[in-house]
Amino acid sequence: MPSQSSSAQTPREPSEPRWAQTPFYFNSAEHLLRIERERASTLGELLAAIKTCSDASIFQHTFRTLQEHHFIQEGYSNDFAHWTFFACNENGLAERLSGVDVCEFISLQALRSRLIEIMEEYLGQQPTIKDRMALEPFYFCASTSVVVPTAFVARNMAEFAEALEQISVHCVHYHFIEARLRLKLNSNDFSMWVEEQMGLKRTAELINRIDIYTSTLQGVRNRILRIVETALA
């Protein structure tokens, strides 16, 4: 990928309009839910299943649930945390699981390891709760994803802003959140393109710093738009 080392050293964003050598093609992803074999009725069973379930299940119950409930700001940010609280009444563990920020992970294996680490530590400290029956079982699911191109293409920042206003929130999730797994980087498609093609390193950083856990996906889109509009001004 081309590096813009010169822009990295520039304290101010360039003011002239700039055209991308590679346009930004907005895609989306649609997901079909599979019902998997794993089920858990206790926290011990949940831990065992997290260790053995497919990567697609880890993805579904962390990344995807964020997308499915994109309109909610409050509550627990992944299905494991949600179930731990509502079905097992273990608020302490739920908070810790909920504190796992998917944006910090560039592989599902690393994310899985972190979840296991938190659960083992908590259940190690409180072994009596491991086998207590939950109010309802946790059913593991997994996503099969299909990439869906959209009609939106951006060749400059103005087109980028215009497209951002019109794309679906699923498109925002695909480029801003899921992208980390694809890129294997702590970044996202929007920031990468803004920096590499538009030379706007600071703008790219600001976009990448948006906290997805304190906003809806619509809110994320609005914040990206504000940052982009500021860069355009």
Place this chain on the structure above:
Amino acid sequence: MEPQNREQSTALSEGASNGSNGEGKQPSSVLAPTEAPPRDRRKKPRIRETPPTPPPPPRLDDYEPLIGKAELDELRFLAQALHGKTVKMVNSTAVGGGVAEILNRLTPLLTELEVATHWDVITGGNDFFEVTKAFHNALHGGAYQLTNEAREIFLLHNEQNRARMRFDEDVIILHDPQPAALIKSKTDNHQRWIWRCHIDLSNPHPEVWGFLRPLVEQHDAAIFSSQAFARQLSIPQYLFYPCIDPLSEKNKQLDASFIQQVCDDFGIDRSRPILTQISRFDRLKDPLGVIQAYQLAKKYADCQLVLAGGSATDDPEGAVVLAEVMQAAGDDPDIIVLNLPPWSGLEINALQSASTIIIQKSLKEGFGLTVTEALWKGKPTIGSAVGGIPNQVIHKLTGALVHSVEGCAYQIRYLLTHPEFAEQLGKNGREHVKENFLITSNVKRWLLLFQIMMGIARQ
């Protein structure tokens, strides 16, 4: 108090039994009055005597104001790769029931997307449908003695249907257990067969399931309506939530004047909070529990309760339950019990739209599409944590989940005294439905599944 003394049921019986001004007419239904109602909130009959002519099914573009152009474009893109492919849906009834209702909407939408979809209905005699009805109840966990005769009747009628039907399509979808033995026509390796199970298989009768399971596992995939309804199978299992059509009579946006008119007609006071449960008069819907919850909440908040359900005239147990409801309601003028004919979609819609809080306090539930309807209307919704309701009502986020009469009463009180929180629940609930439980989401799932099954998806 006898049910005949309840003025609300009186009014409804009149409305259902004649189309003219029902004042003073002798109603024919089981709820016919034998004496003058104690008070008269009703101005005129409000229920159509006969079913209205159904409007033509909506076209894809009609959904754009609701879901946006981007969503529609995604559907069209997903369908593009399937142009020229053919699909057959098979079920056991063309009218009545949720499956037929969904297929009535799904088939034209898929066809409009140029995925030619043909809908076939199997035929059978009374003996066949008696067996399949018994299977249905047994698969829900009911007691049943599976006989060889029942097995033979099931297989014989499936065989007769198999002999008259052709299976040339690329994808064949068999809905529910009734046509499951048509799978014997599966020969072409390129053809994909899918079993769509709309019922709860979490606790099936072992013998009946043991008989059906080998048929189910010959399919290439199975689809269930909830994770909790599925079985361990040797084939992939997918999750398709049931759905509502936002443009149907029950769910479309109504004029404020029509909503007001319906409330006026039913004697509902819109200046005070309205709690509503929409469901047939069935013990599993716990209408008596709803009345108790209302009575507990009423000590703190001046509110009304509307219990509106389907006609019970052809259901002896339903009539008994309705009588129990009327008795429990006593002479409280703020409990309004409405026994509606099946074609009251607009009236149900108006009642839901006028409600302050919608309740579904079922003891056992399928997916609970009345909850979906309530959430779609942006109403704060209280639901029991049973069946598919927890898929829809996420506690304190898209509604309130309860486990008891007392819990239900508390949530009523809380939501009535925290209107901003209640409003936020309603907003979240509508978004949840928009994202997951609309017919357009259902169309998308089918398109994705077809792509995946045919190996043409870009994953």
